[in-house]
Amino acid sequence: MSNHIETDAIRTQTERSQFLEHSTPMYLTSSYVFEDAEDMRASFADEKQRNIYSRYSNPNTTEFIDKICKMEGAESGYAFATGMSAVFSTFASLLNAGDHIISSGSIFGSTQTMFKNILPKWKISTDYFKFNQLNTIESLIQPNTKVIYAESPTNPAVDILDLELLGQIAKKHNLLLIIDNCFATPYLQQPIKFGADLVIHSATKLIDGQGRVLGGVTVGKADLIKQIYLFSRNTGSALSPFNAWVLSKSLETLAVRVDKHCENALKVAEFLEANTNVNLVKYPFLKSHPQHALAKKQMKLGGNIIAFEIKGGIEAGRQFINAIKLLSLSANLGDTRTIVTHPASTTHAKLSEEERLEAGITPGLVRVSVGLEHTEDIINDIKQALES
Numbered sequence: 001m002s003n004h005i006e007t008d009a010i011r012t013q014t015e016r017s018q019f020l021e022h023s024t025p026m027y028l029t030s031s032y033v034f035e036d037a038e039d040m041r042a043s044f045a046d047e048k049q050r051n052i053y054s055r056y057s058n059p060n061t062t063e064f065i066d067k068i069c070k071m072e073g074a075e076s077g078y079a080f081a082t083g084m085s086a087v088f089s090t091f092a093s094l095l096n097a098g099d100h101i102i103s104s105g106s107i108f109g110s111t112q113t114m115f116k117n118i119l120p121k122w123k124i125s126t127d128y129f130k131f132n133q134l135n136t137i138e139s140l141i142q143p144n145t146k147v148i149y150a151e152s153p154t155n156p157a158v159d160i161l162d163l164e165l166l167g168q169i170a171k172k173h174n175l176l177l178i179i180d181n182c183f184a185t186p187y188l189q190q191p192i193k194f195g196a197d198l199v200i201h202s203a204t205k206l207i208d209g210q211g212r213v214l215g216g217v218t219v220g221k222a223d224l225i226k227q228i229y230l231f232s233r234n235t236g237s238a239l240s241p242f243n244a245w246v247l248s249k250s251l252e253t254l255a256v257r258v259d260k261h262c263e264n265a266l267k268v269a270e271f272l273e274a275n276t277n278v279n280l281v282k283y284p285f286l287k288s289h290p291q292h293a294l295a296k297k298q299m300k301l302g303g304n305i306i307a308f309e310i311k312g313g314i315e316a317g318r319q320f321i322n323a324i325k326l327l328s329l330s331a332n333l334g335d336t337r338t339i340v341t342h343p344a345s346t347t348h349a350k351l352s353e354e355e356r357l358e359a360g361i362t363p364g365l366v367r368v369s370v371g372l373e374h375t376e377d378i379i380n381d382i383k384q385a386l387e388s
């Protein structure tokens with residue numbers, strides 16, 4: 001009998017020490033001792049699974065990884081210092097020079113930069129498909145294509161990609177499907193169920209959820225994780241035991257936090273939809289969202305990110321941001337504090353107008369990462385800023 005996600009997030013625990021602690025302590029140790037020469041030999045020969053050095057493994061990182069694996073339905077995993085080190089190490093360990101990636105065009109900015117400017121150093125190239133044109137993927141496949149890569153919901157336009165269809169295409173052509181599941185969290189969506197081979201998280205966002213630490217994790221098929229582990233333990237991108245302890249604790253409250261994030265977000269989205277200063281509101285669990293049915297099929301709830309368009313374009317967007325009083329102006333997301341961003345003049349300012357529109361970023365688009373403050377206080381601040 002398998003447990004529910006909420007229970008796995010709480011009850012998956014490192015073996016207790018001699019002190020029989022109830023809550024897992026922090027193991028701030030860089031290395032571990034051996035019983036004798038034979039123990040030492042067998043450990044280094046990988047004949048037994050045990051901690052040797054915290055770049056390889058540590059009780060806190062292992063507990064964090066085990067939790068994510070159970071929640072995502074994955075066989076195995078490895079934890080990283082940041083979400084980007086998870087993304088980079090996953091590609092760097094699995095791909096060879098000359099390989100080809102097919103990626104969704106709507107992906108996190110640093111991942112975009114990695115595909116465009118960094119992986120080409122090793123002649124690894126990327127072609128892109130639009131979030132709602134998965135039928136074009138097959139035409140992009142080359143003999144050297146290895147991976148299909150996507151995020152859903154997307155940032156910042158909150159579009160939804162059909163994970164089951166992506167899984168079918170990947171399987172048919174024997175390609176790896178890698179999904180960045182950061183926006184949904186393992187509580188709302190489990191891409192492995194739909195055919196993903198690997199799932200990546202930036203734990204910095206909703207998994208920590210309290211704006212304290214950076215972290216990342218990749219989970220999925222054991223043979224792939226083995227390659228990622230052997231690459232990573234030698235290249236030094238390991239998550240620190242302190243951050244792993246924080247993140248493992250955070251998972252214990254993920255379900256209750258994300259439930260409340262989603263409840264607040266739906267109410268804010270409904271308020272925005274009824275406001276006359278707003279053109280368009282995108283939130284996956286609003287009936288008006290173009291992929292509402294798909295969102296309901298693959299997600300438990302709608303997440304905490306809303307995109308909306310203020311009437312009046314880029315100037316109106318900037319004015320709205322300037323009138324915000326309570327909420328934070330920040331580029332981060334997935335915090336207890338509600339965060340408001342104007343992508344066209346900040347996170348995506350370096351793109352051309354055309355590239356922005358391609359990614360669904362209109363001049364008046366505002367992204368809200370809805371936090372855990374009282375719903376009325378969030379709505380009141382947005383309301384006064386829209387009216388000013």
Ligand SMILES: *Cc1c(COP(=O)(O)O)cnc(C)c1O
Binds near residue numbers: 082084108151155216
């Ligand atoms: C933030 C983010 C990342 C990168 O994570 P870091 O922890 O900041 O390195 C990757 N993907 C998505 C979707 C993100 O939001």
